[in-house]
Amino acid sequence: MDELDAVIPSLEPFRVEQVPPIIYYVPDFISEQEETQLLRQVYEAPKPKWTQLSGRKLQNWGGLPHPKGMVPEQLPRWLQHWVDTVSSLGLFGGAQANHVLVNEYRPGEGIMPLYSQRGHHGKSEPLNTQPHEDGPLYYPTVSTISLGSHTILDMYLPRGPELEKDLREEQPQPLPKFSLLVEPRSLLVLRGEAYTHLLHGIRPTLIDSLTETPVANAAACPSAQPDALLPRGTRISLTIRRVPRVLRTSLLLSKKSLSTK
Numbered sequence: 001m002d003e004l005d006a007v008i009p010s011l012e013p014f015r016v017e018q019v020p021p022i023i024y025y026v027p028d029f030i031s032e033q034e035e036t037q038l039l040r041q042v043y044e045a046p047k048p049k050w051t052q053l054s055g056r057k058l059q060n061w062g063g064l065p066h067p068k069g070m071v072p073e074q075l076p077r078w079l080q081h082w083v084d085t086v087s088s089l090g091l092f093g094g095a096q097a098n099h100v101l102v103n104e105y106r107p108g109e110g111i112m113p114l115y116s117q118r119g120h121h122g123k124s125e126p127l128n129t130q131p132h133e134d135g136p137l138y139y140p141t142v143s144t145i146s147l148g149s150h151t152i153l154d155m156y157l158p159r160g161p162e163l164e165k166d167l168r169e170e171q172p173q174p175l176p177k178f179s180l181l182v183e184p185r186s187l188l189v190l191r192g193e194a195y196t197h198l199l200h201g202i203r204p205t206l207i208d209s210l211t212e213t214p215v216a217n218a219a220a221c222p223s224a225q226p227d228a229l230l231p232r233g234t235r236i237s238l239t240i241r242r243v244p245r246v247l248r249t250s251l252l253l254s255k256k257s258l259s260t261k
């Protein structure tokens with residue numbers, strides 16, 4: 001995806017300027033009422049839907065992404081609505097998103113781990129505490145609707161080969177190249193190089209100081225007063241993506257029935 005392909009004309013007014021392309025930030029993408037309803041639906045999901053990881057817990061919807069293809073699972077209606085809304089913006093090359101990861105972060109939690117090259121939503125386990133990229137199983141766009149609390153997403157340049165050399169060695173925490181304030185009810189879109197090239201993470205902290213961490217999208221954020229101290233609450237993120245490689249279940253079923261003959 002070159003930069004021209006990555007531009008979404010209807011979102012251009014929401015482009016975060018002066019950062020590597022392409023990042024869109026839409027404050028108040030959903031209403032407070034929609035937020036309340038979504039939060040209720042997330043917490044009404046059956047208990048076994050949650051997977052506890054270190055530093056967050058998550059619900060995986062739509063199937064498990066896999067290099068050989070994802071066996072698709074129908075999304076619940078309440079998620080399908082937002083998947084349709086986001087897809088209709090044209091974020092996935094005219095196709096539909098088909099996968100949603102719901103993350104819950106309590107205050108002081110975050111997502112920093114480095115995951116294996118396979119992308120981190122399969123079976124791979126965190127190896128250490130470096131930021132990550134979302135990997136090649138997805139169409140190179142991630143769209144995130146946030147509920148309940150803000151967070152700060154830190155964006156990092158990729159590790160150079162000298163850092164890649166020996167991951168077992170103790171390494172200093174890299175500094176973010178830039179950071180983004182992600183407010184509740186907002187839509188954040190990372191696309192193009194911002195998806196394929198940069199790494200991202202959320203520092204596990206209880207309070208964000210915009211003096212210590214200036215944010216690149218401050219001009220677009222109602223809550224980004226210059227010296228703001230923002231205590232983190234519990235944040236739910238819906239990360240909506242497209243897994244292009246899907247296996248047709250009908251095909252799987254017919255193969256299975258053949259092999260049992």
Ligand SMILES: O=C(O)CCC(=O)C(=O)O
Binds near residue numbers: 237
């Ligand atoms: O919660 C977020 O906004 C980021 C989540 C994330 O990086 C991921 O699920 O890959």
Ligand SMILES: [Fe+2]
Binds near residue numbers: 132133134200
């Ligand atoms: Fe991610």
